[in-house]
Amino acid sequence: MxxxxxxxxxxxxxxxxxxxxxxxxxxxxxxxxxxxKLRGIGLACETQAARGKRRFVSSSGGNAGIAVAYAGRELGIPVTVVVPETTTAHARHLIAQEGATLVVHGASWQEANAQAQSLLDADTAFIHPFDDPxxxxxxxxxxxxxxxxxxxxxxxxxxxxxxxxxxxxxxxxxxxxxxxxxxxxxxxxxxxxxxxxxxxxxxxxxxxxxxxxxxxxxxxxxxxxxxxxxxxxxxxxxxxxxxxxxxxxxxxxxxxxxxxxxxxxxxxxxxxxxxxxxxxxxxxxxxxxxxxxxxxxxxxxxxxxxxxxxxxxxx
Known part of the structure; x- marks a missing residue:
């Protein structure tokens, strides 16, 4: 399912x-x-889990991060989400509520995304918020x-x-x-x-x-x-x-x-x-x-x- x-x-x-x-x-x-967001992000997370990835990292203005955090919790895989400073306090709370590690970095999504890219390793899948088939x-x-x-x-x-x-x-x-x-x-x-x-x-x-x-x-x-x-x-x-x-x-x-x-x-x-x-x-x-x-x-x-x-x- x-x-x-x-x-x-x-x-x-x-x-x-x-x-x-x-x-x-x-x-x-x-x-x-x-x-x-859960439609595509859920599919991406399930696919990456099937490929053996043991951690998810994403960058988000809010909703994508919440979806990755939710998917990771459902799949039993730890998640780190990097959000820009413009992300609302409520969105930050919802990401953390799902059990993800929250990092706040940069004035826009582009800066947050660059920081997220720096956190990747061989066991980690990057879950893009919008640019992924x-x-x-x-x-x-x-x-x-x-x-x-x-x-x-x-x-x-x-x-x-x-x-x-x-x-x-x-x-x-x-x-x-x-x-x-x-x-x-x-x-x-x-x-x-x-x-x-x-x-x-x-x-x-x-x-x-x-x-x-x-x-x-x-x-x-x-x-x-x-x-x-x-x-x-x-x-x-x-x-x-x-x-x-x-x-x-x-x-x-x-x-x-x-x-x-x-x-x-x-x-x-x-x-x-x-x-x-x-x-x-x-x-x-x-x-x-x-x-x-x-x-x-x-x-x-x-x-x-x-x-x-x-x-x-x-x-």
Whole structure:
């Protein structure tokens, strides 16, 4: 049995009424560690354990680290997770709660990742948070489940950080004969490395992450994600931090689930007035990727820190 669970797929009545579309929600916030990350990371950890590795090391902004820590505990393998200084206190607590050794290093994921690489030896497997074919294959099970359920959707909406979820979704669409369906990718301003790369025609590296959606905080998307953005119908959309936070609050009210700003970015595609990201789409499947790194107090603090102009009221 895989480490991840099959999560509910529902039609959102509030978002369907709001958009005039049939909005499907794949509720991966309900995975045991709180996010979709367990799908791919669970597969990677199981594969590395079968290869004889006796320790896992990962770098993470939060959710990947929680998933590796969970997988390691389930498999009886020790885990070390290196996180950047921007990782929330709550995320650090959840990683440690799973029994992993936590190391805080650097101002961004890139610095944390370099530190994680220095901890490797012959008995240790590095579990990348987004750039590994095993991860994409694991994340693709999300689409397998949606198709198996009989859901009729005509696009998939995903948040993008490093591009692992997007890569898995497209792999899942293609292996289920749905390669023609568009994928709407959503990022926040200040963490929009994919949108900037698509505009530039080449992968770009952000000089810094300037967004509260720190789970989207990869300064550069992986090569696979950029290649897929050029070979698949990928539609980039960027929202403000305020819109992402507003979506988190409204989603909690509508569906009783607390998600973090990275997930709120994807939900904002439907909560935005007139939902421009969904133009021409009648039945979007939104991946509620989850995220255990935020609390109500943290969401309120992030919103309070934003300038008023960054917090548009959503009608």
């Amino acid at each position: 895989p480490l991840h669970i099959e999560t509910p797929l529902i039609v959102s009545r509030p978002l369907s009424l709001r958009t005039g579309k049939q909005v499907w929600l794949k509720l991966d916030a309900l995975q045991p560690p709180g996010s979709f 095993l991860l994409w294959t694991g994340h693709a099970t999300l689409i397998d489940e949606a198709v198996r359920s009989g859901a009729r959707f005509d696009a998939v909406v995903v948040a993008v950080g490093g591009g692992g979820l997007m890569s898995g979704v497209i792999e899942g669409l293609r292996r289920n004969g749905l390669g023609r369906l568009p994928v709407v990718t959503v990022e926040t301003h200040g963490a929009d490395s994919l949108a900037q790369a698509v505009r530039a025609g080449e992968r770009v590296t952000l000089d810094a992450i300037r967004s509260v959606a720190t789970s989207l905080g990869a300064k550069q998307v992986c090569e696979q994600a950029f290649a897929l953005a050029r070979s698949h119908d990928v539609r980039c959309h960027v929202v403000t931090d305020g819109a992402a936070l507003d979506a988190c609050a409204k989603f909690l009210e509508d569906h009783r689930l607390l998600v973090e700003p990275a997930c709120g970015a994807a939900l904002a595609a439907a909560y935005e007035a007139d939902a421009p990201a969904l133009a021409g789409i009648e039945a979007p499947l939104i991946v509620v990727c989850g995220g255990a790194t935020a609390t109500l107090d943290q969401l309120a603090a992030w919103r309070a820190a934003l300038p008023p102009a960054a917090c548009p009221a959503t009608p």
